[in-house]
Amino acid sequence: MLSTVDSLDSFEESLGSAVAEISRVLYGKNETIKLSLCCLLARGHLLIEDLPGLGKTTLASAIGKVTGLDYRRVQFTSDMLPADLTGFSMLDKESGKFEFQQGPVFCQLLLADEINRSSPKTQSALLEAMEERQVSADGISHSLPAPFFVIATQNPFSLAGTFPLPESQLDRFLMRISMGYPDSADERQILSGSDPRALMDQLNIVLDSAELVRLQELVSQVKTSEVVLDYVQRLIEGTRVGGDFVHGISPRGGMALVQCSRAWALISGRNYVTPDDVQAVVAPVFGHRLTNRSSGSQASLEMVKEWIQQVDVLAS
Amino acid sequence: MNELQLSRVQQIWLMSALVISCAPICYFLPFWVAASSLGAIGWRAYLLSRGHAEPNRWVMFLLSVILGLGILAQFSPPVGIEPMSSILTAAAGLKFLEMSRRRESQLLIYLCLFISAIQPIFAQNFGSFLLAVFSIVVVLTAQSMLQRDTDQQFSLFNFSMEPIRQILRLVAVSIPLTLVIFVLAPRLPAFSVIPVQIESATTGVSDFMDPGSISSLSNSSEVAFRVDFEAEVPPARELYWRGLVLDDFDGRAWEPEGRRWIRDNASIIWPNRATSFDWRSETERYGEPHRYTVFLEPTQETWLFALPAAASTKESIGAARNLVLTNRIPISQPTKYDVVSHPQYRHQPNRLDGPQLRDNLDFSEGSNPRTEALIAEWVEQSGSDSVLPNLLSLFNQEFVYTMEPPVYPGNAVDEFIFDGLRGFCEHFASATAAILRMAGIPARVVAGYQGGEIHPTEGYLIVHQYNAHAWVEYWEQGVGWTRVDPTAAVAPDRIEYGFEQYFLNDDVFDPSLFSLDRFRGMALFEWVRLQVDSLNYRWLTLVLGYDTSIQFDLFKRLLGDVTPIRLVLVLVVILAALLAIYLIWNRYNTHRKLSEQQKILRAYLRQLRGLGISIMPAMTLQDILDEAGQKFPNQRANLANLTSQIEQMLYQMRSIDREHLKREIKALKLG
Structure with missing residues (x-):
């Protein structure tokens, strides 16, 4: 098994081609695609927050296609029950025994569309599965397949009839990103090009799940020097003392930042973290974990990006 | 953990702080105070080790009352430094005994600090100072230990110097400020006005001299005073340090006229004060004077020691008509005074007034009949002028100088002259003065010190307690008072070479057991003893001797006008x-603590800033590279190379050729 980070070339190549492959159906969103893959490599779950029609579903299914992961999609609604997600026990007439029928959560890549539409009960069933990577039914634990990666989406604007995720639940997501509008050139290409759905079937698997698991293992071996950790600590400290946010970042948030920075370094083809990696992921990692003191809402990506401008990188 | 919530280590530190801060002052306090304090500490230590609680409050109440009454009984009135220190010491012990909450330990720490701070009131030599500093360090360390989590069991194996080092650092940091305050702050004569009566203090000179009742003279090698002469130290035979004049003789013993004569007599002349009777015209001084400074150890008495015909200008020093100097209050602290002495002088050369004549001729007639008869015979044979030479030659031929004379219980002078023939300076002085009086010559005994040891390297004079001496002054018409030392007739070497030389190989000389003098003659110990003394001397002159006048002189020298x-x-x-x-x-x-890496990074950034590139806080090396590359496109490759090297060094933790990198950074020139 290849586990040294020093021979990165092959991985860099496959990661690069994965990004390229996905961008065939999602124009001009390389940054977002890399962040999603980064989250996947860091073994975290991804929350995408944006308006409908900006390509959330396309991104999720393209990742599924390119990585060859077993991909399912669940549309969350207000009448959805936990069992609809996790599965239920049913009497098998032939054997006369109850048998567990696996729900849609038993997959490798789950797209939980509009997660805030469902009741808190269902939300928490999903979040439990995300955290524990297993499902308990009738006192029996059923392990979920590995890797297990959840991409949840929510619409932050039309909030009528939704159940917004509380902070503690948001914390389960390693990253929160938004898609944003494409720029005009990309927009033109989207408009003039063929239907992405048709293109989707043409996508090739460039990163199989075995390779993905190996990459996930490599993430923890990416070197993180004291200097970089100093910077991470300054960032964490800044959220706690600056007065910009209601609460500072928790140690778990800090660990998330380090883990994502490592994954980003790996995607960038390095076996060591630089402050550039930290800066690349800090907004998606910190954003949903911070509450803006002045507005009382979660810090937007832009706000975090703006905020880190005041934190010394080199501290010399 | 017990109910005190102090770990074993903290308890031990607290106990050490208590014992170490109280011990030095316990030496000066009644024995039972120290014992009760130590007993309380030991009791509590026992209770703690058994996991028992503190004694109940009735026991504590009873103990407090007993100790309080004890202190009341010991000191009457219970005012002053000693009763107060006794109360503090006893209270510290009791507090430790009854301590039940963690915060009470803080109170104990304050008590210990306070007690450490009083230590210098009791003893002021350099050793005591070091001891006080040491106990403050221990108390502060205990304090810092109380603030730490020290769960581990105490053992010498995991004993950590770290807290002590931390406190030492703090103490070291406070030194410069202390020095500034010491030099600049107004000097308060604080210590010299606190009356400290230390009972254990001994002196070789007392104001009551009854040689007949002493069978053995203890010879303390403690320092009585040190003298710093402006010029050369005069020869030993001239060093007669007059302390007090004993002129009242009762047939056996000598004491100053009326005991409190010096203090009460209006004839003492104080500087800057009007005097009702100015006797100064009675003294003629001529010749070259000796100028010197005396550093006197505490005596608890008012008399001061000086060479004859002494005068001092110090405010608190008065001069008595018999030419001794006296301090206004008892000397309870090391004291420094300047003296000018004229070795050539005539005092009261022309006449003695009635009371003086009467006092100095009184030999308590009938108390020593055999001697009186002998002297009457001498006077009859060859006149009163021959009495003194006769007596001295008698001493020289038939008498023995010894530190262990027989007791003369009856007519002391008779028994000494006719039966014993053995004695030390006091016997000879007493007999001589009495005999001169019998012959009609006014005479008196002078007590003080004779000689002294010259420090071989520092050159000052050390006068020990064993230099204590007594001699005689007699009056002659036209000459005034003249000194005669009968001891010189018996044992001339005692005067010429000093006391120690005289007794060096004699079993009689037995200095105190714990003194370094025991090892005299062994070169190394001799050297150590002298070094310790010169340390003490420097401490005295530089620190304790730093008074208002020296301060003023210093300011004047530094500032011109004060x-x-x-x-x-x-x-x-x-x-x-x-x-x-x-x-x-x-x-x-901080710069020293910077790692080599940070220094390189700093150099790089400084270089770029110097080239006009503004570096914002959030800029990474790559951002900086972009910025600089845009400004100086032709240097982009060079900069990229540097950036990659620094990144490798900082982030990849790869060892690179740092010297080479430094040179490259230095050589960086853009544009």
Whole structure:
């Protein structure tokens, strides 16, 4: 098994081609695609927050296609029950025994569309599965397949009839990103090009799940020097003392930042973290974990990006 | 853990702090105070080790009452330093015994600090100072240990010097400020006005001399005083340090006229004060004077020691008509005074007034009949002028100088002259003065010190308690008072070479057991003893001797004119200088602590800033590279190379050729 980070070339190549492959159906969103893959490599779950029609579903299914992961999609609604997600026990007439029928959560890549539409009960069933990577039914634990990666989406604007995720639940997501509008050139290409759905079937698997698991293992071996950790600590400290946010970042948030920075370094083809990696992921990692003191809402990506401008990188 | 919530280590530290801060002053307090304090500490230590609680409050109440009454009984009235220190020491012990909550340990720490701070009131030599500093360090360490989590069991194996080092650092930091305050702050004569009556204090000279009742003279090698002569130290035979004049003789013993004569007599002349009777015209001084400074150890008495025909200008020193110096209050602290002595002088050469004549001729007639008869015979044969030479030759031929004379219980002078023939200076002085009086010659005994040891390297004179001496002064018409030392007739070497030389190989000389003098003659110990003494001497002269007048002189030398404004300015300047030193040191220290990596990074950034590239806080090396590359496109490759090297060094933790990198950074020139 290849586990040294020093021979990165092959991985860099496959990661690069994965990004390229996905961008065939999602124009001009390389940054977002890399962040999603980064989250996947860091073994975290991804929350995408944006308006409908900006390509959330396309991104999720393209990742599924390119990585060859077993991909399912669940549309969350207000009448959805936990069992609809996790599965239920049913009497098998032939054997006369109850048998567990696996729900849609038993997959490798789950797209939980509009997660805030469902009741808190269902939300928490999903979040439990995300955290524990297993499902308990009738006192029996059923392990979920590995890797297990959840991409949840929510619409932050039309909030009528939704159940917004509380902070503690948001914390389960390693990253929160938004898609944003494409720029005009990309927009033109989207408009003039063929239907992405048709293109989707043409996508090739460039990163199989075995390779993905190996990459996930490599993430923890990416070197993180004291200097970089100093910077991470300054960032964490800044959220706690600056007065910009209601609460500072928790140690778990800090660990998330380090883990994502490592994954980003790996995607960038390095076996060591630089402050550039930290800066690349800090907004998606910190954003949903911070509450803006002045507005009382979660810090937007832009706000975090703006905020880190005041934190010394080199501290010399 | 017990109910005290103090770990074993903390308990041990607290106990050590208590014992170490109280021990030095216990030496000066009644024995039972120290014992009760130590007993309380030991009791509590026992209870703690058994996991028992503190004694109940009735026991504590009873103990407090007993100790309080004891202190009341010991000291009457219970005012002053000693009763107060006794109360504090006893209270510290009791507090430790009853301590039940963690915060009470803080109170104990304050008590210990206070007790450490009183230590210098009791003893002021350099050793005591070090001891006080040591106990403060221990108390502060105990304090810092109380603030730490020290769960581990105490053992010598995991004993950590770290807290002590931390406290030592703190103490070291406080030194400069202490020095500034010491030099600049107004000198309070604080210690010299606190009356300390230390019963254990001994002196070789007393104001009651009854040689007949003493069978053995203890010879303490303690220092009585040290003298710093401006010029050469005069020869030993001239060093007669007069302390007090004993002129009242009852047939056996000598004491100053009326015991409190010196203090009460209006004839004492104080500087800057009007006097009702100015006797100064009675003294003629001529010749070259000796100028010297005396550093006197505490005596608990008012008399001061000086060479004859002494005069001092110190405010608190008065001169008595018999030419001894006297201090206004008892000497309870090391005291320094300047003296000018004229070795050539005539005192009261022309006449003695009635009471003086009467007092100095009184030999308590009938108390020593055999001697009286002998002297009457001598006077009849060859006149009163021959009595003294006769007596001295008699002493020289038939008498023995010894430190262990027989007791003369009856007619002391008779028994000494006719039966015993053995004695030390006091016997000879007493007999001589009595006999001169019998012959009609006014005479008196003078008590003080004779000789002294010259420090071989420092050159000052050390006068020990064993230099204590007594001699005689007699009066002659036209000459005045003249000194005669009968001991010199018996044992001339005792005067010429000093006491120690005289007894060096004699079993009689037995200095105190714990003194370094025991090892005299062994070169190394001799050297150590002298070094310790010179340390003490420096401490005396530099620290204890630093008084208002020296301070004023110093200011005058430094500032020219001493005005409040200038003083404040000096203070401000010095404080600013100290602050600056601190800041520079701090900066240097942070720079020193910077890793090699950070230094390289700093050099790189400084170089780029110098080239006009503004570096924002959030800029990474790559951002900086972009910025600089845009500004200087032709150098982009070079910069990229440097950036990659620094990144490798900082982030990849790869060892690179740092010297080479430094050179490259230095050589960086853009544009």
